[in-house]
Amino acid sequence: xxxxxxxxxxxxxxxxxxxxxxxxxxxxxxxxxxxxxxxxxxxxxxxxxxxxxxxxxxxxxxxxxxxxxxxxxxxxxxxxxx
Numbered sequence: 275x276x277x278x279x280x281x282x283x284x285x286x287x288x289x290x291x292x293x294x295x296x297x298x299x300x301x302x303x304x305x306x307x308x309x310x311x312x313x314x315x316x317x318x319x320x321x322x323x324x325x326x327x328x329x330x331x332x333x334x335x336x337x338x339x340x341x342x343x344x345x346x347x348x349x350x351x352x353x354x355x356x
Contacts, residue, residue, distance in 0.1 A: 296337065
């Protein structure tokens with residue numbers, strides 16, 4: 275596969291094959307809530323952060339880096355290791 279990929283590069287540098295970033299989606303709201311509880315805990319003090327994380331997971335497709343950046347911007351602190 276790698277050899278085929280490299281053979282597609284043309285003399286002018288144009289490369290018709292691209293490698294797209296992987297994106298994730300979660301359509302099940304209950305799963306998103308369980309992830310939020312696992313990452314942030316069940317305490318009432320974390321409810322807003324848990325809802326923000328659940329909403330992010332359940333909305334548009336995302337990449338892990340985007341998720342980490344959003345959580346950092348919103349001050350969401352993990353209770354588990356990344």
